[in-house]
Amino acid sequence: MEQIIIKVYGSISPAGNELLQAAQRVADESVSLEGDMLLISHEGMYFMIDDFIEAIKPHLGKGSEGRIDYIDMDEWTLTRYRIQDGLITRSEAGLNQVMDYSGH
Structure with missing residues (x-):
């Protein structure tokens, strides 16, 4: 069973086939195009976020x-x-801060 260490979620719009293809070169199965919105959804051991940002x-x-x-x-x-x-x-925060801010 694979341990989930990294989770990546997001969306970008408007998006078309060029953005989708650039994103797929780095994260093939983690991206999809829904209308004019690129959706990103990944859970796993690793995700090349720096390469992904550079690609898009x-x-x-x-x-x-x-x-x-x-x-x-x-x-x-x-x-x-x-x-x-x-x-x-780009901004970064500890998950404890994020949960405190959101009331969890």
Whole structure:
């Protein structure tokens, strides 16, 4: 049985086939296109988040918006990548802080 250490969830819109293909080169089975929204869903031992961000960057444009959450269960951290008008910003917090903030 595989231990889940990394969880990655998110979405980006608008998205098309070029963004999907770029994302699939890094995370084939973890991405899908639903209408004009790219969905990211992964749970497993490893996810190449830096490579993923680099792969999608050239395909984001003005109007691109979304969020990707990278949860490291071993390090107990949440790294959030926010996409706004094609620009990506990164923030990190401990999961205890995140749960306290959300009332859990």
